[in-house]
Amino acid sequence: MKRIKYQATIAMPALSIFRDGILEWYRREGRDLPWRHTRDPYNILVSEILLHQTTVRSVLPVYQQFLERFPTIEACAEGPLAAIKEITDPLGYKVRGSWIYEICRYIVTECQGVFPDTLDALLALPGVGRYTAGAVLSFAFEQDAPILDTNVNRLVGRFFGVDYRDQRAEIRHELWALAEAVIPLGQGAEFNQALMDMGALVCTAKKPLCLTCPLYRGCAMGQSADDGLRAAETRVRYTPREKKTPKKESLA
């Protein structure tokens, strides 16, 4: 399957440990979530925007309710916006309702109702950035598109020894390049879901489960870092490439 934009070189042993460890773990421990049972790009988009800045548990009932009330792009584009927001606002981050609405209106009016399936066309949708575009490309259209949400950013950075908290453009580019290079050819949909679950459930922000992590023997942080975590689970001393660290972990 065609690669999209980024290039990175990774030593084969580390790449094998990363890919095999994550896929084996995910097939055993991965979460069974309703948006993982569909390839419908509209459903995927709705799930991704609902999941923005909130938890899976909070999103589950809202996702169901939203798709029952607005089952298609056309239904959502007709609104009214107030009815959309009535469902989405209780999740917080109240812009998400108008975000979904504007995207659907754009697809109906500018794309003749056909969901875009290329990176450039997805990035042209209102409010859609690289993460959401990558999620739709991989989960709906089964392309090997990279994703880099907070969890994947942290996991990839720790494993490959890149300071994932550094917001400089070259570091962001390096992490995106790694997130793309780790995807086994033709397995973008499953692998990206696995990355997200591994980041959310094992390589967590405050207490990564290094002792039981299947990636431990190849992981830069797992093998050598502390990362400032002071967690009993971590037995390593991590040296970020730059000492300067932004106060908050956020993605560019």
Ligand code: SF4
């Ligand atoms: S060994 Fe620790 S730091 Fe490395 S990927 Fe696993 S949980 Fe994350």
